[in-house]
Amino acid sequence: xxxxxxxxxxxxxxxxxxxxxxxxxxxxxxxxxxxxxxxxxxxxxxxxxxxxxxxxxxxxxxxxxxxxxxxxxxxxxxxxxxxxxxxxxxxxxxxxxxxxxxxxxxxxxxxxxx
Amino acid sequence: xxxxxxxxxxxxxxxxxxxxxxxxxxxxxxxxxxxxxxxxxxxxxxxxxxxxxxxxxxxxxxxxxxxxxxxxxxxxxxxxxxxxxxxxxxxxxxxxxxxxxxxxxxxxxxxxxxxxxxxxxxxxxxxxxxxxxxxxxxxxxxxxxxxxxxxxxxxxxxxxxxxxxxxxxxxxxxxxxxxxxxxxxxxxxxxxxxxxxxxxxxxxxxxxxxxxxxxxxxxxxxxxxxxxxxxxxxxxxxxxxxxxxxxxxxxxxxxxxxxxxxxxxxxxxxxxxxxxxxxxxxxxxxxxxxxxxxxxxxxxxxxxxxxxxxxxxxxxxxxxxxxxxxxxxxxxxxxxxxxxxxxxxxxxxxxxxxxxxxxxxxxxxxxxxxxxxxxxxxxxxxxxxxxxxxxxxxxxxxxxxxxxxxxxxxxxxxxxxxxxxxxxxxxxxxxxxxxxxxxxxxxxxxxxxxxxxxxxxxxxxxxxxxxxxxxxxxxxxxxxxxxxxxxxxxxxxxxxxxxxxxxxxxxxxxxxxxxxxxxxxxxxxxxxxxxxxxxxxxxxxxxxxxxxxxxxxxxxx
Numbered sequence: 149x150x151x152x153x154x155x156x157x158x159x160x161x162x163x164x165x166x167x168x169x170x171x172x173x174x175x176x177x178x179x180x181x182x183x184x185x186x187x188x189x190x191x192x193x194x195x196x197x198x199x200x201x202x203x204x205x206x207x208x209x210x211x212x213x214x215x216x217x218x219x220x221x222x223x224x225x226x227x228x229x230x231x232x233x234x235x236x237x238x239x240x241x242x243x244x245x246x247x248x249x250x251x252x253x254x255x256x257x258x259x260x261x262x
Numbered sequence: 263x264x265x266x267x268x269x270x271x272x273x274x275x276x277x278x279x280x281x282x283x284x285x286x287x288x289x290x291x292x293x294x295x296x297x298x299x300x301x302x303x304x305x306x307x308x309x310x311x312x313x314x315x316x317x318x319x320x321x322x323x324x325x326x327x328x329x330x331x332x333x334x335x336x337x338x339x340x341x342x343x344x345x346x347x348x349x350x351x352x353x354x355x356x357x358x359x360x361x362x363x364x365x366x367x368x369x370x371x372x373x374x375x376x377x378x379x380x381x382x383x384x385x386x387x388x389x390x391x392x393x394x395x396x397x398x399x400x401x402x403x404x405x406x407x408x409x410x411x412x413x414x415x416x417x418x419x420x421x422x423x424x425x426x427x428x429x430x431x432x433x434x435x436x437x438x439x440x441x442x443x444x445x446x447x448x449x450x451x452x453x454x455x456x457x458x459x460x461x462x463x464x465x466x467x468x469x470x471x472x473x474x475x476x477x478x479x480x481x482x483x484x485x486x487x488x489x490x491x492x493x494x495x496x497x498x499x500x501x502x503x504x505x506x507x508x509x510x511x512x513x514x515x516x517x518x519x520x521x522x523x524x525x526x527x528x529x530x531x532x533x534x535x536x537x538x539x540x541x542x543x544x545x546x547x548x549x550x551x552x553x554x555x556x557x558x559x560x561x562x563x564x565x566x567x568x569x570x571x572x573x574x575x576x577x578x579x580x581x582x583x584x585x586x587x588x589x590x591x592x593x594x595x596x597x598x599x600x601x602x603x604x605x606x607x608x609x610x611x612x613x614x615x616x617x618x619x620x621x622x623x624x625x626x627x628x629x630x631x632x633x634x635x636x637x638x639x640x641x642x643x644x645x646x647x648x649x650x651x652x653x654x655x656x657x658x659x660x661x662x663x664x665x666x667x668x669x670x671x672x673x674x675x676x677x678x679x680x681x682x683x684x685x686x687x688x689x690x691x692x693x694x695x696x697x698x699x700x701x702x703x704x705x706x707x708x709x710x711x712x713x714x715x716x717x718x719x720x721x722x723x724x725x726x727x728x729x730x731x732x733x734x735x736x737x738x739x740x741x742x743x744x745x746x747x748x749x750x751x752x753x754x755x756x757x758x759x760x761x762x763x764x765x766x767x768x769x770x771x772x773x774x775x776x777x778x779x780x781x782x783x784x785x786x787x788x789x790x791x792x793x794x795x796x797x798x799x800x801x802x803x804x805x806x807x808x809x810x811x812x813x814x815x816x817x818x819x
Contacts, residue, residue, distance in 0.1 A: 171730040172691040200698070200719065202726045203789050207782035214779065231719040238789055244779040 149173065149180040153187075159258055160184060161251065163194035169205030178208045182215060189221025192254045196227040206239050213245055222246075226254040286330035286400050287311045291321040291346065292362060293338040297385070301333060308393060318346030325354055331380070331399040332359040336370055344374060351378040356406040358399040427485050428454065440465045445548040446473060449639025449667040451647055459662035460487025460539070461608045462495050466502060468514055471549040474502075477560065477606040477666055480539040490537055494583075497524045517543045518593035521556045525583050525591070538584030542576075542606060546668060551598055556591045558582050561607055564628050566635040568601030568796060569814075573632045575624075576604075601796050603635045603642075604668040610661035611646065614654045622653050636797035637769055639667035645770045672796065672812070681707070683749040687729075689737045689762075694729055697747065698722040704749050705756065712753065712815050720793050721756065721813055727786040728760045728809050736764030736807060753815065755795075760809045766801050767809070 152164040162184060166173060185191055193209075213223045226248040228236065236242055248254040288310050290301045295316075302312040313329075315321035318341025321334070332350065336343035343361060350359055358380035363371040371382035380399050383392050439448045452461060460480030468474055476498055480487040501523040505515040515523075521543050532538060542563055544555035555563070557578025565574050580591050598604075607627070614622040627646070634645055643665050651657050683704050687693040705718045713721075729745065737743045748759040773784040790797060796812035 168695065170691075170694055170726055171734070172694050200722065202723055202730070203783070203785035204730060206785055210779055210782040214782075231716060234716075234720075235723060235789065238792055239775065239785045240777040243777065 149176045151180050151184060153184045155188065156255060158188060158190060159255060160188040160191040161194060161255070162191065163197065163251075165193060165195060165197050167197060168200045169198055169208065170200065170202040171204035174204040174208040177205075178211055181208075181212050185212065185216055185221075189216060189219045190258060191216060191221065192224050192226055192251065194227050194251050195225050195229065195232060198232050199229060201232045201235050203239065206236065206241060209241065209245070222258070224248060224254045224257065226251045286403075287313060287328055288396065289313050289315065289321060289324060289329050289332045291315045291318065291332065291338070291343075292335040293317055294335075297335070297362070300387070304387075304389060304392070305396065308396075310396070317341055318343065318349075321346055322349055325350065325357075327354070327356075329354075329357055330403050331396065332357055333362055333383075333396075334359050334379075335362045336367070336374065337363075344370075344377070347374055347377055347379055356403065356410070358402050360395060360399055424485070427488065438465075440467050440473065443467075443473060444470055445671050446546060447639050447669045447671055448475075449641070449643040449669075450665065451640075451643035452662070452664040453647070453659070454662050459484075459664075460491050461610070461662040461664035462491035463606070463664065463666055464495055464498065466499075468545070471547060472514075473546045473548075473668075474517070475544045475546065475606065475666060475668060476541065477544075477608075477664070478539050478541040479560065479608045479662070479664070481537050486537075490535070490539065494524070494528065494539060494541075497527055501527070516593060517545050517554055517556045518591045521558070521580075521583075521591045525588060529584065529586070529588075532584035533586060538582045540582045542578070544576075544604070544606075544668075546598075546604075546670075548670065551670075553596050553598060553604065554593050555596070556580060556593050558591070561609055561612065562624065564603075564605040564607075564631050565596065565598070566603040566605070566632055567599070568603070568635070569599055571632065571635075571795070573628050575628070598670055600670055600672045602670045603631070603639070605631050605642070605646075605665065606667075607646075607665040608662055610659055610663040611650060611665060613661055614650045614659050614663075616654050622650055626653070633791060634769070636791060636794075636799075638798070638800060639669045641769055641799075642667050648770045672798075681749075681751045683751075685747045685749075687745050687747065688741065689733045689743040689745055689764075690741050691730065691733055693745075694726050697725055697729060701725055701749070701758075704751065708751055708753075708756075708815075713756070717813070721758070724790050724793050724811055724813075725758060725760075727790050728758075728811070731767070731786055732760060732762045732764065732807075732809075736762045736767065738765065755815055756813045758811050762807050763805055764807065767799055767807060769799065 149166060150164070151162055154161045166177065169177060216223045224246045227250060228247055233247070246257065248257065288305055290298055290312055292298050293316055298314045302314060305312050313324060315324055317338045334343050334346060347359055350357060361371045361374045361379045361382040363382055363384055365384040368384065374382065380402065381395055383395060439450055448465065450463065460482055461478070463475070463477045466474040478491065478494055480490040480494070498520065501520050505520065505523060521541070540560040541558040542555060542560040544553055544563070546553050555576060555578065557576065558580040559582035562575035562577045565576055567574065576596060578592065578594055581588050612622055612624050612627055630646060630649055631642070634642055637645060646665060647663065685700060687697060701722055702718055705713045705721060732745055733739065743762070743764065746761040750757045772787055775784045775788040790811070794811040795814045798810045799808070801807045
């Protein structure tokens, strides 16, 4: 899986996420993403491309969140489609990951925080 | 061996008939070698076996149940007599301990007796006084041993009695689940706290569409409570038959009439015995889709409503049977729909405590039943038990554990569907996408006014989760096995069947979801249960597993 990351003021923004994030590619996604997040501890996943997510996909996001937190960093999501969002909410991930409507809002939130 | 010693040996073996083949052993603890040698030679001459320790520390290492009595010096360098005595009292309370002290420090020896010393002797020793004391202590020790043995035998015989009674109870007192019920399925589970209990239940088939369920809990535990439960059950059976005969031409007697009749019959004797029992008598009429029940102070029955996925609690207004002054019983009606579930239980479930002494409680039980109502009734009973065991961190509860689940089945789907659709796919995660797109096509065929894109996505996610579970768990990741999928649609609902021939799905052992971010798995079942309107797992005798999910297209009210 090829993922591209932009570095915006030290924050890693990943927007080339796959259309589907399910049990068939969750493992691959975890591996690909771990290489990227090694470079920066602050990350934003632009979820606009993701049309479908299942429990394994949610699991891979949780694993990523945990790894980033271990290095003292933060993971935020933005631009989450309605159906994807309802799955995230079903497994209560909105309580452990900050979700923003737009990429700008997500980026701005980093500068607001101390 | 001297004559005297031989006599003593005989005496000792007589008194210790089972386990004493050797003379009584005396542990002498004193830091003075002179005192030890004196006591040893003196006591050995009397036929006792003597072992020695020079201080408290050494004495503790030598302690065992084989020691008859202990002679213990109060003043010693390494661990004094008082500390040593405390240790002995805690760990070997049956071994009499005689303190040794010098004559001007008797007050300390008296203090030691407050802590449980048997007696004391003063130095210099008076040989006959010492011997008399030793003999007396040994007699005490023998009696204590005998008492323990009798106690153990008593416990054993009582256990045997209870095991027998428990077997009788299991076979006679607890009602057998009726089979081949039309439109209903029953699950039950009972675990007695002291192997035998006062919980009882029974089922009566009134006719093809009517089933009576009786669940009761007699005050108290053990054999008396079980006998009372048996008596109650017998009275109900008797009342049912008698009243049925009388009213042959008319309608069958109602639950309130039956409960009143039994109460009349039993109240006199129950007042004499100062006992009572709580009861719920419920009649399920599947043709009228109505349950009529009399509740006499029993735990509130949980009614799970399949159309709204919520629970209500059934509560009556009557006092437990056996309470004086009870006149007439009131019957309450509650309607139900296909897919509903009723969960009856004893207070042993809600009053199970965790190590922090918190109750499992009605709320937790109701939530659990609501979240697991899709299970087959028997599996639900087991899952509840497992959850309570996990909560209380023990498998032995202080109270009886009894539950009965009655599930109103969904009518067989075959007759209702106008479209059917079948597919076989290999057990490969790469097939998930294809299955999703086929499901989308099937849904689109129904028209967007019946099922919108959002709903389709939710059906797809349930299918994805079920497929993943089959591939990962039933087939353990083995590729090339078959998963058969069937879809049936009508204007009212979409039903999907997923068949596999892998390992049986054990819901109770599946991990529960943890939402705090510490776990990345265990969400699949949660998503299925909260997305589909109706879920059912089953396995037939040929080893074919089936997960069946229903999605209502129009909310039924």
